[in-house]
Amino acid sequence: MKSKKWTMRKAMLVLCISSVLFALLLQTFLFQKSLRRQIRAEIISDHEISLNKMQTDLSSFIHTIRGEMLTIYSEQDLINDMRDAAEQDTSLKDYYWRSWYFARKRFTKEDQLLAMYLYDTKDHLISSYRYNSVAYPKDIYKSEGYDDNSDRVYDYVHGKRTDLMISGYHNPDAKKDIVRLVLKLHNYDADRSGLGYLVCDINSAAFTSIMSKYVDVEQVCLWLQPLNDRVVAMTGQASDSQRRIQKQLAKAVENYYKSTKLEQEYDGNYLIQVSQENYNLEAFVLVSQSLLTATQKSLIRTLLIIMAAMLLAITIIVLFLSQWLTKPVEEMSSTITQIKNGETQLRVRPVGWSQELTTLGTEFNEMLDRMQVMAQEELQHKMLVERTEYKMLQAQINPHFLYNTLDTMSGIANAQNCPMVSGMCRSLSAIFRYSLNMTDELSTVQNEMSHVRNYLYVMDVRNGSTVAYDYQIDSETLADQMPRICIQPVVENALTHGLRNVRRKDKKLLIRSEHVGENLVITVQDNGAGMDAEDMNRLLKQNDMKRVESGISIGILNVNARLKKLFGADYGLHIDSIVGEGTTVTITVPAVSPEISDNT
Template sequence: MDHKKFTMRNALLVFCITSVVFALLLQTFLFHQTLRRQIRAESISDHEISLNKMQTDIASFVHNVRTEMLTIYSEQDLISDLRSAAEEGTSLKDYYWRSWYFARKRFTKEDQLLALYLYDTQDKVVSAYRYNASSFPRDLYQTEYDSNTERLYDYVHDKRTDFMISGYYNPIAKRNVVRLVLKLHNYDEERENIGYLVCDINSSAFTSIMSKYVDVEQVCLWLQPVGDQVIAKTGQASVSQKRIQKQLAKVVENYYNSDQLEQEYDGNYLIQVSQEDYNLEAFVLVSQSLLTATQKSLIRTLLIIMAGMIGAIVLLVFMLSRWMTKPVEEMRNTIVRIKNGESSLRVSPVGWSEELTVLGTEFNEMLDRIQAMAEEELQNKMLVERTEFKMFQAQINPHFLYNTLNTMSGIANAQNCPLVSGICHSLSAIFRYSLNMTDELSTIQNEMDHVRNYLYVMDVRNGSSVAYEYQIDNATLKDRLPRICLQPVVENALTHGLRNTRRKDKKLLIRSEHIGENLVVTISDNGTGMDAEAMNILLEKNDRKRVEAGVSIGILNVNARLKQLFGPEYGLWIESQAGEGTTVTITVPIVSSEEENGENITGGAHCEKDEI
C-alpha cells in the first residue's frame, strides 16, 4: 500500500511549532521566577539614565542658542548706543531692523526661532524680528493674551544674573513658545544693565529632543523651570496621568521643594532629573504596569530563552542533517557525472519527501528535452549552412545585373541616348547599394547619393514635376546611420504626399544637422498631408510583429530598425497638416566615421533642380 511521503514543509512546521512551544513554556517559567521589585528598580534606573541624557541634549541646545544670543555683543555700534541710551537717554531709532538682520545671520532653521526682541533699560522695543508678524506682537508688553510678561519684567528688573528660561502659549499662532532671556550689561565692575534680548523659540525644538527618549505608551514627560510654567510636554499620557501632571505642574510653579513631591501617584511612578546649568527640571510619569513589563530583566530572560532555542535547534538540525540530505547528495553526485559527459545517466527519483521525488522526475524529463533540443539545433545549423551556401551561389545574379546595366549605360551613351544612359547608371548604383549588406551602417553622404539616384529615376518615370532642395550640413556627411533609411521616407513623401496634390509648386526638402548630441534629418513636402497623430501612435508602439509580417515595409520598418539599433528614445516623428504638407524627423545619436571602409557609391546622373 502506497502512503504519502512526509513533505519538507510539514517537517518544518512541526519543527517550528515545537520550538515555539518550548520557548513559551521556558519564558513563562523564568518570568515568574524574577522578582518584581528588582525589575521595577532597573526600569526606574533606565528612565533616569535616559532623562539625564535628554537633559544633556537640552542643555547643549540651550547653550547653543545662548551662545548665538551672546554674539549680539559683536554688534559694537549697537552696544555702544545701548550704553549711551542707558546713560544719557539717546534715541535708538536707527536700529529698527537690526534684530531682523541679527536673526537671519546668527540663527539657523534647526533653532526654530519664532521671534527676537531687543529692549533698552526703559523696557522699550529697540528692534524686533517676527517670523510671522500676524502671530507675534510688535511689543511683548502690549498683547491681548497672557504672554507671561510679568515674569519677564520681574527678571529683567531684578539683580538675578542667571539665564532665564520661561514659556507661554500663543493662541494666535496656536503653539507653545519657549522664551529665553539674556541680560545685556557693561563689562565693568558695576556691570550696569544696558538692555536685554528676548528669544521666542518653538517648543517643538525641545519636544523633538524629548521624543527620542519616550518609546512607550502611557508615559507623560515634561520640562518646567522652577517657579514658572511648563515649557514643553510629550508622551502618550493616559487621562489620569494628564490630571496628575497638571497638579504637579502647579506645585512646581509655586516654588516647590523636593519634600512636596511623592514617588507614586495613583498607579504611576514619578521620576525627576534636575539640570545643573539652567533652571530646568525634567519630570516623567510612568505607569507601574509598564515598569514591570518592559525592562532589562525581561530582556535578559528572553535572551536566555533565545539561547536555549538556538542550542536545541542546532542539536536537532545536526541529528537530522544526515537523514535529510542523503538523497540530495546522491542526486548531486549523479548530476555532476552527467555534467562531466555521462549524458545517458538519469537521476533516481527517490527520497524521504515528495518534493525530492518530483524534483528527480522533472530533472530527468528536462534532460530528455535538452537532448531533443540539441539534436534539433544540429539540424537547424545544417539547414543554415545549406542556406548560406545557396545565398553564396545566388551572389552571381546581382553581379550579372550590375554588369548588364553598366553595359546598357555604355551602349546608350555611345548611341547618343544620355537619358537612357543616366537611368541605367542610376539603377545600377541603386541595386548595388541596396543588395550589398556587408555593413549595416552607412553614412549621410552615401545615403544622399542613394536618394539622388532614386529621385533621378523617379523624375525620368514621372516627369520633372517636383523641385528638390538639399540642406546638408557638411559636419553631418560622415555621420553613420542604418543603410537605406532616407529613401523609404522620401518614397513615402512622393507616393502619398506629392503625387495626390494638384498644386504646381511641388517641393521636397531634405535637411541634416547636429542638435546637441543627436543627428537630426528632416524630410518635408508640401503635399496633401496625413493623419500624423495616428501614425505617431504606430511609431511609438513599434509593433515588431506588424513589421516582420510585411504589413508595412516603409517608415514603420525604418523606425523599428532605428529603435532596435539605438534605443527606444530614437526613431521617427511626424508632423503634418492637411493640405499643407508633412515633415518627417529622424533622430539618432551622432556616430561619426572619419573614413568609409566599405564601397563608395557615387551614383549615376542626378537631377537636382535646387541645391543649397
C-alpha cells in the first residue's frame, strides 16, 4: 500500500506550529527552572535575615541571663567561703537556702527560671532552687529515670572551656524542654583558680517565644542546637518528613566535627543554618518546598494561557500564509501531472511570489524543450548503434578468417617440410586467439605462461635464439587467477629495453612464480642494461591514468594500472634495477584460485 505523502502546505503548517510549540515549551521549562531558583533564593534570603535578627535577640536574652548569674559575685560572704572551701576544704552547709533567695532576688518572671544549682569545685551541691520540688531533682548528679545531661555538665566544668555552656534536655516529670546554662565561678587573680559553678535551668518556652516572632511556623521546622550537643529548643508545624530529617540532622550536629558538611536540600526541604557570634548556639530551619509551589503554580498557569493564545494566533496566521506561499507551487504541480499523463505540449506558467519560483518555472519549461530535442537525438543515436552493432558482427568474421589462414599456412609449411614456418604460424595463431578473446578478463598462470612461450618462440624465430630462458614456475601457482596478458608485456619490455642492445653472449631471462604469504608473486629478471628504477617506481606508484591513456610506456604502466584497479593500491608492479647488471620486475597479486573465486 502506497503511503500518502504530505503536501507542502501541511508540512509548512506542522513545521511552523511545532517550532513555535517547542520554543514556548522550552521557554516555559526554562522559566519554571529560573523561577524556582529565584523564589528559593528569595525565601532563603528572607529566612536568613529573620534568623540573624532572631539570633541577635536570643544573644541578648542569654546575655541578660548570664549577667543575672554573674551577680552571684555580689554575695561576698558566699564567695569568700567558697574560696576558703576550695583552699581548705571547709563546709558550706550554711548556704543551702542561698540559691532560693538569690533566684527570687535576681531573676524575673520573664526569665522563666525553673531550677538553680550551686556546686563547689568537688561537685558537691552547696545550694539549690527548684520551681517545683517534685518535678526537678535536688541534685543534677542524682536524677533518676531520665538523662538530664549531667554528664556533659561534668565534662564542661572539669574541662578547659571558659565560655558559658548552653545545653538542653527533656524533663519528663515536668513535661518540659529545659535549656541548661552553666557558668564557671573563679577568682579574678592571675591564676583564675576555680571556686565552683552555677547551673541554671531555663524553660525552653522563653526561647521558642523569641523564635516564633521571626519565622512563620507553618511548613517549617526551626530548632536551636549547640555544636556537639543536643537540641535545646524547637518550634514549627513540621511535617512527618521534616521531623524525620530534623532528627537525622540533629544527630549529625550532636556528633559534629570539623569536616562535617551539611547539605542544603533534603527530600524537597531546604536547610538554612545561622550561627551566633557570642555563644555556641546554632539556629537551623527546614523550609518545605511547598512554600514555593503556590506562587510558582499561579505564574505557570498564566504562562500556559498565554502560550495557548499564541498557538491559536500562530495557527491562524500560518494557515493564511501557507496558502499564499504554496498556491503557485500547487499550480505548477498540477501542470506537471498533466504533462506526465501525456499532455506534453503544456508548459508551466512561471508566476509566483518569489524569484526562485519564477526561475524554477522557466528552467522547467526549458528542460521540457531540451528533453524533446534529446528524445529525437536519442532516436537517431539508437539507429546509429544498431548500424554499428551490425558492422561489428560483420567484423567478427575477419579474426576467424585470420585464425583459419594461419592454420592453413601451418599445414602447408608442415607438408612442405618447413617446421619453423609451421611452428611460427601455430604460435602466431595462438597469440592472436589469446589476445583477441576478451570474454573473460581473468586467466590462469598456466595460460599466461603458454602465451609467453608462444611469444618467445616467435621472437626467437624473428631475432635468433640469443637469449637463454629459465622457467621456475611453482606447480601450486598454475591454477591461480590473474588478469589476462600481464606477464607477456613485462617479458617484451625485458627483451626490447633490457637485452636487445646488450653485447653479451650469456643473455638470460628468468621467469619465476611462487606464493609469498597470501599473495602470488611473479618475477621477470634479466641481466641486461638496467635502468633508473627509482623514477619508474615513482610513476608506477602515482598510477597516472592520463599517462597510461597517452601511450607512453604503455606496456609496464598499462599492466600496473589494471592490477591496481582490479586488486587495490597495495598490488601491482615494482622494479629493482642496477645499471649495467640487469633489471627485476616483480608482479604482486592476491593468490586467487578458481575454487576460492567460485566460493566468494
